Structure formats: C-alpha cells, structure tokens
Amino acid sequence: MADPDPVVEAVFDAVAATAPTIRDALPGRRVESGTENPSGETVLAGDVYADELLLEALSAVEGVGSFVSEERPEAIDVGGAVGEGGEGGGGAYAVAIDPLDGSSNLRSNNAMGTVVGIYDAPLPATGRDLVAAGYVLYGPITTMVVADGSGVREEVVERGDGSERDDDDEPGVTRSVVEDDLTLPDEPTVYGFGGRVPDWPDAFREYAREIEDELKLRYGGAMVGDVNQVVTYGGVFAYPALVDAPDGKLRLSFEANPIAYVVESMGGASSDGSGSILDVEPDGIHDRVPLHVGNEELINRLESALDG
Numbered sequence: 001m002a003d004p005d006p007v008v009e010a011v012f013d014a015v016a017a018t019a020p021t022i023r024d025a026l027p028g029r030r031v032e033s034g035t036e037n038p039s040g041e042t043v044l045a046g047d048v049y050a051d052e053l054l055l056e057a058l059s060a061v062e063g064v065g066s067f068v069s070e071e072r073p074e075a076i077d078v079g080g081a082v083g084e085g086g087e088g089g090g091g092a093y094a095v096a097i098d099p100l101d102g103s104s105n106l107r108s109n110n111a112m113g114t115v116v117g118i119y120d121a122p123l124p125a126t127g128r129d130l131v132a133a134g135y136v137l138y139g140p141i142t143t144m145v146v147a148d149g150s151g152v153r154e155e156v157v158e159r160g161d162g163s164e165r166d167d168d169d170e171p172g173v174t175r176s177v178v179e180d181d182l183t184l185p186d187e188p189t190v191y192g193f194g195g196r197v198p199d200w201p202d203a204f205r206e207y208a209r210e211i212e213d214e215l216k217l218r219y220g221g222a223m224v225g226d227v228n229q230v231v232t233y234g235g236v237f238a239y240p241a242l243v244d245a246p247d248g249k250l251r252l253s254f255e256a257n258p259i260a261y262v263v264e265s266m267g268g269a270s271s272d273g274s275g276s277i278l279d280v281e282p283d284g285i286h287d288r289v290p291l292h293v294g295n296e297e298l299i300n301r302l303e304s305a306l307d308g
C-alpha cells in the first residue's frame with residue numbers, strides 16, 4: 001500500500017481541527033447573511049463563518065496552492081503553483097470546499113456537513129484529478145469520512161481536552177478511527193432523491209417508482225447526510241436532472257466529484273446519467289451536474305432507464 005501523502009493528511013488534519021469550532025459556532029449563525037453566492041443562493045451566516053475559517057486553516061497548509069469554495073466566485077491563490085504531480089512532483093494541490101453542505105437545514109436543526117476535494121490540477125478540472133476527497137458530517141456526533149487513494153475510513157471527531165491543545169488559539173481535537181476500510185454494503189437498503197417529483201423527467205420518475213418498491217426512503221435534504229445513509233446501509237442517492245434544470249442542482253467541483261470519489265473508492269458507482277461523474281468535463285468552477293451515487297447495480301439500472 002502506498003505511503004500516505006503528507007499534504008493530503010495535513011489537509012484532513014486542518015479540516016478536522018476546524019470541525020468542532022464550526023459546530024460550536026452554528027447556534028448563533030442560523031440567519032441570512034444578506035448576500036448571495038456565485039450559484040445565486042442565499043448565504044447564511046454559518047456558510048460565511050465556515051468558509052472563512054476553512055480558508056484560514058487550509059491556506060496555512062504547505063502544499064495547498066489554491067483554495068476554491070462554493071461561496072467564492074474565483075479560486076484563491078494561497079501559495080505554490082498547482083499541478084505537476086502534487087507533493088511528490090513539486091507542485092501544490094487545489095482544495096475545493098463546500099464549507100456547509102445542506103445549510104438550509106441550519107434553521108430546522110437537521111444534519112449538515114463540509115465537503116472536501118483535493119485536486120492535483122487547477123480548477124476547473126475533472127474528478128480524475130482528485131487525489132483524495134472526504135466529508136465531515138455534523139449529525140448527533142461529528143464524523144469525518146476520508147478517501148485518500150488507499151481506502152476509505154470513518155473517524156469520530158471531538159474537541160480535545162485542554163491537554164491536547166497545540167497552542168492557545170487552536171483547540172486540539174480528538175480523532176478516533178471507527179472504520180478503517182469502509183466498503184458499500186452489498187445489499188442495498190435505502191434511497192434518497194432530491195428535487196420535486198413533478199420536476200423530475202419521466203424516465204427518472206419511472207426509475208424512482210421501481211426503487212421505491214424495493215428500498216426504504218431516507219431523505220433529509222443535506223447531500224452529505226443523505227449520502228452517508230447510502231454509505232452506511234447501501235442503496236442510491238440522487239439529485240437528478242430536472243425538467244427546467246437539466247444540470248440538476250449540485251456543483252461538480254465542490255459536491256459531486258468529491259462524493260463520487262468517496263463512493264467509487266468504496267466499491268460503489270457514480271453517474272451523471274450516462275457515465276461516471278469523475279469523467280465530466282467542466283467549463284467553470286461553479287458548474288452543476290446531475291448526481292447519482294450508490295451500489296453499482298442500481299446505478300447501472302439508472303443509466304439504462306435514462307438511456308431511452
């Protein structure tokens with residue numbers, strides 16, 4: 001097995017170090033910030049806070065050359081030319097972040113997360129340039145799922161006690177690996193599909209009718225939470241193309257590619273409707289894409305259903 005990439009490890013150290021702070025900051029940040037993001041969506045105070053904290057933490061990581069966020073129009077140069085083989089080749093990585101995924105769940109106090117993609121190429125790039133990806137899930141407990149090219153692990157992330165503080169400004173965190181080789185369960189159990197049923201194209205609606213007959217609905221409105229149901233129990237998550245939004249809702253660089261990388265690394269499959277998400281060629285960093293991930297057999301059936 002390849003040695004862990006120290007830059008990748010340092011990125012997930014930084015993400016884990018921010019997680020308890022982001023979580024603690026949420027109660028007072030459930031209100032609108034008064035701005036819109038590059039996708040035209042209302043930004044909450046929690047989105048702004050998480051974005052700024054992650055920029056600060058990740059720009060301090062040596063080997064991260066570019067910080068690219070769902071909340072910012074352009075990539076931020078944080079030092080080092082991106083590409084050329086990452087840590088081994090002398091170049092730096094681009095880190096794409098969805099600081100708070102599912103932030104409309106903040107008001108209703110439901111699950112949310114943070115999504116991370118580490119690319120060995122300047123963005124926009126395809127998911128084939130990912131060297132690692134993962135997500136933090138703010139559920140009843142805070143967990144972090146990391147796919148680093150050698151496997152997929154799940155950690156519980158907690159604020160450390162005072163003895164683990166590096167210095168006064170940065171409270172330590174305790175990380176416990178709870179699963180070190182996550183694979184998708186063979187027997188699928190759950191499904192979750194985003195968007196309104198009347199907005200689904202007919203072919204997707206027919207596929208959904210079949211799946212409803214076979215699996216249990218688990219849908220909470222935050223991609224990270226809904227994907228983690230599939231990761232845990234097996235099944236399928238989709239935010240499909242909509243009749244009036246053929247590219248769906250989710251963003252390729254910040255959401256779809258990292259999630260596809262995680263699910264494919266666990267032995268599952270991803271699709272934009274016709275092929276792996278990781279092969280989708282982007283035009284811009286805020287491009288959207290229909291996202292379908294889960295057990296391979298269910299994704300194959302989805303592609304056949306949409307093929308007509």
Ligand SMILES: O=P(O)(O)OC[C@H]1O[C@](O)(COP(=O)(O)O)[C@@H](O)[C@@H]1O
Binds near residue numbers: 103221
């Ligand atoms: O409630 P809607 O509009 O169907 O959208 C739900 C989807 O939108 C998202 O909240 C988009 O993510 P952000 O909260 O990062 O914008 C996903 O997490 C979720 O799958």
Ligand SMILES: [Mg+2]
Binds near residue numbers: 098101255
């Ligand atoms: Mg999101």
Ligand SMILES: [Mg+2]
Binds near residue numbers: 098101103
């Ligand atoms: Mg977000």
